[in-house]
Amino acid sequence: MRKPTPLRLAPAAAVAAALVLTACGGSGTDDAASTIVRSTTNVAGAGVLGNDRDTENVCGPTAPVDTDGVAGSVRKVVHAAGETEVPADPQRIVVLDTDKLDTVCALGLQDRLVGAAVTGAVGAQPEYLGATIAGVEPVGTVQEPNFEKIAALQPDLILGSEFRTPEAYERLSAIAPTTFTEKVGLTWKDNLVLDGTALGRGASARQVLDEYETAAVETGKSLNSSETQASVVRFMPGVIRIYGPDSFSGQVLADAGVQRPTFQRLEGAQDRRFAEISEETLPNAEGDVIYVSFYGDEARGQGVDVMNGDLWQGLGAVKDRRVFTVDDEIWMTGIGVIAANGILDDLEASLNGYAN
Known part of the structure; x- marks a missing residue:
């Protein structure tokens, strides 16, 4: 890779x-x-x-935290489901779609993952992201997240998708600060930057995107x-x-x-x-x-x-x-x-x- x-x-x-x-x-x-x-x-x-x-x-080194947009220990992120205050530097992350798993790995935050949804046909974390990601706790599928498991993991940030689970936002945001991207695939570059921003590393997300292009x-x-x-x-x-x-x-x-x-x-x-x-x-x-x-x-x-x-x-x-x-x-x-x-x-x- x-x-x-x-x-x-x-x-x-x-x-x-x-x-x-x-x-x-x-x-x-x-x-x-x-x-x-x-x-x-x-x-x-x-x-x-x-x-x-x-x-x-395959995963990158831990990216530095953005210093802009921080008010105390939080930052405000505008996303597909509204505006949310998220931790400036999240420590316990749950992701509910595969693109977000890829982004967390690219930004070197894989050790902070406490849970990730899986695709139904495979039923496991993606092999291409390596052993660290393979050991992340499954929390249901990308279409049907397991809310009880997610809550038990006590995340401080949840990254989700309006396309996958449009009805789940209120329930997820009651567990932890949650941001949603709107679409899947077509907007993958925008999703990378938005998720990177929610993770406190928007500048690094733009950098890895520039390097890819x-x-x-x-x-x-x-x-x-x-x-x-x-x-x-x-x-x-x-x-x-x-x-x-x-x-x-x-x-x-x-x-x-x-x-x-x-x-x-x-x-x-x-x-x-x-x-x-x-x-x-x-x-x-x-x-x-x-x-x-x-x-x-x-x-x-x-x-x-x-x-x-x-x-x-x-x-x-x-x-x-x-x-x-x-x-x-x-x-x-x-x-x-x-x-x-x-x-x-x-x-x-x-x-x-x-x-x-």
């Missing part, structure tokens, strides 16, 4: 060669490329990205990304989705200058985050390169069945070995700056070999 220290992966050409060798059962030499060979696996003919991702040092531009230039149309496909239980420009992963691709296939631009659509397709319309998943994720084990099983089918196998990107499976927690549910940098790492490891 790029936070706190940038991670430079092997050049994409080496990864592409590694995927071919893995598929053929070949072995490599003791160089960087051969390390990729040993760590790369295969899912229905697709290469797997992120097996060598660093999760031990600079890295995205530099990554895109180094990969000649404007010459590639990337497809993003997600298998969910009983559903196949392609993700458009307003999705979290779609925004990261755009920040890196990666182009999108015509259908996946969702031009004229009311919702440009994603669209559902069927097995019969799998050609809409075509791209110069295809990134695939699975939302939970059930979706993985269904997705592998589809990927082994004739329609999927007939796609040009599949025939040319230009398909990669990626971590759903990073590409879809992370929705934060650490996850965004993880997508950039995946682009570095895969895109360059297919831009020519």
Whole structure:
């Protein structure tokens, strides 16, 4: 991951060669490329990205507290549900959405987390954020937080989402000072800054966002990304989705200058985050390169069945070995700056070999 220290992966050409060798059962030499060979696996003919991702040092150092906007021991934060006085430097934090978990980690406040809601399909804290986050107490799901558990943890700050639980604000704010962001995904950058402000570290949140945006531009230039149309496909239980420009992963691709296939631009659509397709319309998943994720084990099983089918196998990107499976927690549910940098790492490891 790029936070706190940038991670430079092997050049994409080496990864592409590694995927071919893995598929053929070949072995490599003791160089960087051969390390990729040993760590790369295969899912229905697709290469797997992120097996060598660093999760031990992913959270940032503790960011300094903002000195502005503080009145005594509190600061006022304007948010989607109103205006709230929160601790100037919160010590016991509960988060109720995955983007907030990512933000707390990025700002180095992971040791202050006492509880975090989980996604229903996974039922655990996201692995990409490492062992410290994995040990955080679950407090229900992002759709159904457990109020009793939250109260028992005695938080001094709760970060929630109007999109996920619009009816829960009064009950949560009766437990502890609570701030809500309005939307999910589309406004992830604004959410990062707002949550960072509630955590007393708005300036640092803006800094890590600036660093990400600079890295995205530099990554895109180094990969000649404007010459590639990337497809993003997600298998969910009983559903196949392609993700458009307003999705979290779609925004990261755009920040890196990666182009999108015509259908996946969702031009004229009311919702440009994603669209559902069927097995019969799998050609809409075509791209110069295809990134695939699975939302939970059930979706993985269904997705592998589809990927082994004739329609999927007939796609040009599949025939040319230009398909990669990626971590759903990073590409879809992370929705934060650490996850965004993880997508950039995946682009570095895969895109360059297919831009020519």
